[in-house]
Amino acid sequence: xxxxxxxxxxxxxxxxxxxxxxxxxxxxxxxxxxxxxxxxxxxxxxxxxxxxxxxxxxxxxxxxxxxxxxxxxxxxxxxxxxxxxxxxxxxxxxxxxxxxxxxxxxxxxx
Ligand code: SF4
Ligand code: SF4
Numbered sequence: 001x002x003x004x005x006x007x008x009x010x011x012x013x014x015x016x017x018x019x020x021x022x023x024x025x026x027x028x029x030x031x032x033x034x035x036x037x038x039x040x041x042x043x044x045x046x047x048x049x050x051x052x053x054x055x056x057x058x059x060x061x062x063x064x065x066x067x068x069x070x071x072x073x074x075x076x077x078x079x080x081x082x083x084x085x086x087x088x089x090x091x092x093x094x095x096x097x098x099x100x101x102x103x104x105x106x107x108x109x110x
Pocket of ligand 1: 064
């Protein structure tokens with residue numbers, strides 16, 4: 001079972017964030033491309049090594065806009081999944097990202 005980073009969001013950021021990032025640390029090679037490319041800079045490298053010996057990317061847990069740029073630049077299929085909040089019928093974002101819709105995920109690389 002791959003280890004996946006778990007975001008820690010406050011109630012306030014859940015209301016505002018338009019996206020959510022999930023990183024499969026078994027697939028990440030720690031190249032750092034997603035860190036460089038992320039506009040709001042909400043990804044960092046872990047201090048821990050995965051079982052291949054790489055420091056892996058970790059989502060800060062808040063501030064993702066759902067732009068998908070990290071997904072586009074990542075060379076490792078399956079390492080990144082981006083979820084986007086979907087607007088409700090009234091055009092507002094839902095109050096919680098608890099049931100986000102996967103917008104961009106590694107399978108698209110295959
Ligand atoms: S989807 Fe965009 S804002 Fe969110 S972590 Fe990736 S690059 Fe950053
Ligand atoms: S671009 Fe992909 S492989 Fe490179 S650090 Fe980010 S998630 Fe890991």
